[in-house]
Amino acid sequence: MGACLALCSLASCASCLCGSAPCLLCGCCPSSNNSTITRLVFSFFLLLGTLVSVIMILPGMETHLRKIPGFCQGGSAIPGYENQVNCDVIVGYKSVYRMCFAMTCFFFLFFAIMIRVRSSKDPRAAIQNGFWFFKFLILIGITVGAFFIPDGTFHAVWFYFGVVGSFIFILIQLILLIDFAHSWNKVWVENAENGDNKCWFAGLLSFTLIHYALAITAVVLFYVYYTQPDDCTEHKVFISLNLILCIIISVVSILPKIQEAQPHSGLLQASLISLYTMYVTWSAMTNNPNRKCNPSLLSLVSNVTTEPSADGAPGQVQWWDAQGIVGLIIFLFCTLYASIRSSSNTQVNKLMQTEEGGGSGGEGVMGEDGIRRAVDNEEEKVSYSYSFFHFHLCLASLYIMMTLTNWYQPDTTTQAMQSSMPAVWVKMSSSWLGLGLYLWTLIAPLIFPDRDFN
Numbered sequence: 001m002g003a004c005l006a007l008c009s010l011a012s013c014a015s016c017l018c019g020s021a022p023c024l025l026c027g028c029c030p031s032s033n034n035s036t037i038t039r040l041v042f043s044f045f046l047l048l049g050t051l052v053s054v055i056m057i058l059p060g061m062e063t064h065l066r067k068i069p070g071f072c073q074g075g076s077a078i079p080g081y082e083n084q085v086n087c088d089v090i091v092g093y094k095s096v097y098r099m100c101f102a103m104t105c106f107f108f109l110f111f112a113i114m115i116r117v118r119s120s121k122d123p124r125a126a127i128q129n130g131f132w133f134f135k136f137l138i139l140i141g142i143t144v145g146a147f148f149i150p151d152g153t154f155h156a157v158w159f160y161f162g163v164v165g166s167f168i169f170i171l172i173q174l175i176l177l178i179d180f181a182h183s184w185n186k187v188w189v190e191n192a193e194n195g196d197n198k199c200w201f202a203g204l205l206s207f208t209l210i211h212y213a214l215a216i217t218a219v220v221l222f223y224v225y226y227t228q229p230d231d232c233t234e235h236k237v238f239i240s241l242n243l244i245l246c247i248i249i250s251v252v253s254i255l256p257k258i259q260e261a262q263p264h265s266g267l268l269q270a271s272l273i274s275l276y277t278m279y280v281t282w283s284a285m286t287n288n289p290n291r292k293c294n295p296s297l298l299s300l301v302s303n304v305t306t307e308p309s310a311d312g313a314p315g316q317v318q319w320w321d322a323q324g325i326v327g328l329i330i331f332l333f334c335t336l337y338a339s340i341r342s343s344s345n346t347q348v349n350k351l352m353q354t355e356e357g358g359g360s361g362g363e364g365v366m367g368e369d370g371i372r373r374a375v376d377n378e379e380e381k382v383s384y385s386y387s388f389f390h391f392h393l394c395l396a397s398l399y400i401m402m403t404l405t406n407w408y409q410p411d412t413t414t415q416a417m418q419s420s421m422p423a424v425w426v427k428m429s430s431s432w433l434g435l436g437l438y439l440w441t442l443i444a445p446l447i448f449p450d451r452d453f454n
Contacts, residue, residue, distance in 0.1 A: 033383070034120065034129055035382070035383045035384060038128060038129045039338070039384070039389060040336075041132060042107075042389070042390075042393060043335050043336060043338075043393070045103075045106075045135070045136070045139060046103060046107075046335060046393050046396060046397065047332070047335070049099060049100070049102070049103040049139070049143075049397070049400075050328075050400050052099055053095075053096045053099045053100060053400060053401075053404055054404065056092060056095040056096055056099065057092040057095070057096060057404060057405075092405075093155070093405055093408065094151075094155070095147075096401055096404050096405055097154075097155060097158055097401060097405070098143075098146040098147050098149065099143060099146070100162075100397045100398065100400055100401035100404075101146050101149075101158060101401075102139065102142040102143035102145075102146040103139070103393075103397035103400075104161075104165075104394050104397040104398055104401075105142050105146075106138065106139045106142055107390045107391075107393040107394040107397060108390070108391075108394050109138075110128070110386075110390040111387050111390035111391045111394060112387075113127065114127075114128055114386035114387045114390060115387045116387070117382060117386045117387070118381065118382060119380060119381055119382060120382070124386075125382075125386075128386050158401075161398060162398045162399075162401050162402045163402065163407075163422065163423070163426055164398075165394070165395045165397075165398030165399065166395075166398055166399040166402045166403075166426065167426050167429070167430050168395050169392075169395040169396055169398065169399040170280065170399070170427065170430040170431075170434070171430055171433060171434055171437070172334075172392060172395065173276075173330060173331070173334045174273070174276060174430075174434035174437065174438070175437070176334045176337055176338055177272060177273065177276055177334070178269060178273065178438055178441065180272075180337055181268055181269040181272045181273070182264060182265075182269060184268065185204065185264055185265075185266055185268045185269060186264045188200045188201075188203060188204050189201075189204070189264065204266075204268055207268065207271075208267045208268050208271045209271075211268075211271035211272050211274065211275045212267075212271045212274065212275075214275055214278075215246065215271070215274045215275045215277075215278045218275075218278040218279075218281075218282065219239060219243055219278065222235070222239045222278075222281065222282065222285070223236075223239060225295055226239075226285045226293060226294065226295075227239070227293070228292060228293065231290075231292055231293060232290070232292070232293035234288070234293075234424075235285055235288070235293055238281055238284065238285065238428055239281060241432075242277050242278070242281050242431060242432075242435075245277070245432070245435045246270075246273075246274035246277055246278075246435070248439070249270050249273065249274070249435060249438055249439055249442070250267060250270040250271070250274065252439060252442050252443070253265050253266060253267060253269065253270040253442055254266060254267060257446060258442050258443070258446070261445035261446055261449075262442065262445060265442060269438075270438075273434075273435070273438050276330075276434075277431050277434070277435060279326060279327075279330070280427055280428075280430065280431040280434075281427075281428070281431060283326075283327060283427055284423070284424045284425075284427035284428045284431070285424070287406070287407050287420075287423040287424050287427070288421070288424055289420060289421065327403045328400075328403060331396065331399065331400065331403070335393075335396060338389075338392060402423075407420075407423035
């Protein structure tokens with residue numbers, strides 16, 4: 001009897017893994033929508049690949065990775081770098097690049113397949129919302145194949161793919177943060193007005209002050225540790241310019257005309273965007289190869305150099321530091337938020353190719369086989385663009401690749417993995433463009449009063 005029950009349970013799991021409806025999570029959240037569960041499972045694939053990439057760069061893993069046949073023998077096989085870069089250094093770089101290359105290809109494949117899917121009645125929607133076991137096998141197959149890609153110019157070319165993709169993803173992160181702050185502010189203000197409870201206003205004020213306090217503290221620390229009286233002109237410009245821009249968006253967000261056009265705009269959104277801008281500024285400065293202007297890079301370079309230590313042992317490889325960890329935390333938040341978001345912000349919905357949120361759905365549907373499945377809320381129209389969602393995950397894979405490798409490139413002059421100024425300018429440009437985008441969301445209703453920007 002126990003064996004029969006086990007077989008029945010296994011059959012139920014198999015139908016979930018191979019079927020055309022996502023019932024994997026329905027036991028925990030039976031009232032969830034079909035679209036939400038699908039996005040969560042795809043996000044889980046991305047997070048799983050990220051976890052594997054992190055494990056690959058942990059100290060001691062280089063010994064195991066070198067056992068892969070032909071993966072790293074006698075130094076790097078990159079043209080111009082033969083026997084100049086220690087295998088213990090380059091093997092982590094190569095592993096992360098190949099793992100993230102596999103994830104990028106996986107999500108790009110689904111991006112191409114899901115173009116112009118309009119509803120769940122489209123046959124391709126069944127591929128999007130089911131067959132998870134086969135998708136997992138495809139991801140594993142691409143990953144295994146990626147580790148057998150000849151070195152050649154792969155790393156040099158893929159680095160620039162990562163730079164461009166990360167630039168776009170940073171902007172998407174900013175859009176998601178704007179949407180999150182907008183929804184947060186709207187919900188708490190409505191709770192305060194409807195419930196006549198001023199604690200909600202106190203909470204909004206507290207978080208706004210905390211965000212600004214952290215941003216101002218960051219500016220002070222930047223001037224102290226990332227500038228010199230007679231050097232680091234770029235850093236002084238970056239810090240000062242972003243500080244001025246953050247003040248501008250804060251003032252604009254509370255102007256009477258702006259408040260009249262957008263009642264839910266305010267300092268909470270501006271404070272969160274200011275804090276995120278300071279993080280991007282910090283992240284950019286930590287990629288400056290000028291050691292005098294980047295004290296945190298001193299320890300990083302000493303850890304990745306190929307010069308042996310006093311006892312002849314190679315130095316410990318450290319690919320990511322505090323700003324990398326913060327970047328991963330923000331990445332995790334934005335990825336999960338993109339999977340479950342249900343926004344009423346028209347501007348953000350247009351940018352993210354999603355529909356206005358319509359609630360959490362009804363109760364789960366019990367199938368003929370006795371398995372509880374999620375509600376299909378896309379019979380008439382999809383609630384989000386399948387192709388854009390996969391494009392977003394594709395860019396996220398490239399961002400993870402650059403974050404975990406600290407935007408490093410092999411350097412034949414110093415025989416080390418070093419950062420370069422292009423990474424600095426890419427991050428700073430994304431912060432300026434992001435601030436401009438947020439400023440546009442504030443003033444657009446005034447410039448085009450006949451359009452709906454609610």
